[in-house]
Amino acid sequence: MKKYILAITGASGSIFGIRVLEELLKTAEVHLIISSGAFQIIKDETGIDWTTGTEDRIRRHFDTERLFFYEDARMESPVASGSFKTDGMLVVPCSMKTLSGIANGYANNLIERAVDVVIKEGRPLLLSPREMPFSAIHLENMLKLARLGVKIAPPIPAFYHKPERIDDIVNFIVGKILDSFDIENGLFKRWGS
Ligand SMILES: Cc1cc2nc3c(=O)[nH]c(=O)nc-3n(C[C@H](O)[C@H](O)[C@H](O)COP(=O)(O)O)c2cc1C
Numbered sequence: 001m002k003k004y005i006l007a008i009t010g011a012s013g014s015i016f017g018i019r020v021l022e023e024l025l026k027t028a029e030v031h032l033i034i035s036s037g038a039f040q041i042i043k044d045e046t047g048i049d050w051t052t053g054t055e056d057r058i059r060r061h062f063d064t065e066r067l068f069f070y071e072d073a074r075m076e077s078p079v080a081s082g083s084f085k086t087d088g089m090l091v092v093p094c095s096m097k098t099l100s101g102i103a104n105g106y107a108n109n110l111i112e113r114a115v116d117v118v119i120k121e122g123r124p125l126l127l128s129p130r131e132m133p134f135s136a137i138h139l140e141n142m143l144k145l146a147r148l149g150v151k152i153a154p155p156i157p158a159f160y161h162k163p164e165r166i167d168d169i170v171n172f173i174v175g176k177i178l179d180s181f182d183i184e185n186g187l188f189k190r191w192g193s
Contacts, residue, residue: 001066002028002087004181005079005118007111010037011093011130013155014045019174020092021062023185029066031079031086032058033111035098036072072109079114088124089115092177093155096131096138103141119148126151126180128173151180161189 004024008017017038024030034042039051050057058069070077078084091098091111101112102119118125127150131138142152153176157169168188175187 003031003085004028005031005033005086005089005114007033007035007089007091007094007098007114008038008042009035009091009093009095009098009111010041011095012041012045013093013128013130014038014042015170016128016155016173016177017092018042018046018048019170020090020177021067023174023178023183023187025062025064025066027183028087029068031068031070033070033072033077033079033114035095035109035111037095070110072111074110075113077110080110080117082117082121086118086123088126088181089118090126090128090177090181091115092126092128093130094127096129096141099127099129099138099141099145102127103144119150124151124181125149126153126177128153128155128177130155153177153180160191 006021008014021030021032043049043051055069098111101108102115105116107113107116129142146152155173158172161172163169171187175185178185
């Protein structure tokens with residue numbers, strides 16, 4: 001079974017991270033890290049309240065043995081070490097603060113450390129940076145990482161599949177993110193299909 005690390009940070013678009021998690025859990029083991037700043041945004045944007053009793057609530061919400069959860073302060077977690085082998089990592093959505101920490105190897109919390117490890121070990125990494133507009137600083141950080149082979153996949157919608165509901169737009173973006181990891185999905189209508 002594949003084993004992925006998924007981080008959800010405090011950018012808008014937490015629904016993308018949660019939907020990616022639901023999809024990954026269908027076939028894979030997932031090691032989930034949520035930044036401390038993301039919990040309030042998850043609550044405001046989706047209504048899901050994991051601000052208290054976090055680990056228990058997340059466990060009950062997904063109800064699967066395949067999910068492992070870590071707080072972003074827990075630097076001693078398995079994902080902080082390169083000896084803990086995984087099939088790659090996704091950061092969805094990725095805030096500009098976390099992007100900067102990653103691009104500069106700052107490793108100041110478990111998310112940044114886990115990404116640092118994934119980069120040094122040469123494992124697949126996808127970031128879904130979300131801000132509007134992007135500044136030159138944001139773009140330089142993205143370019144630096146793209147040149148290292150990191151997939152930069154911002155949650156930008158397309159309209160050729162004729163979305164009618166927010167869910168259609170979310171599924172398109174989540175489907176494209178899964179495509180990057182070669183994970184089979186039928187979440188959106190492909191051009192030419
Ligand atoms: C409602 C709300 C929406 C936010 N949206 C974004 C965003 O889209 N992109 C971003 O880079 N930061 C956004 N922020 C700011 C980040 O949450 C903040 O920089 C935080 O320190 C990020 O920390 P983290 O990367 O550890 O989660 C938002 C903050 C709030 C309260």
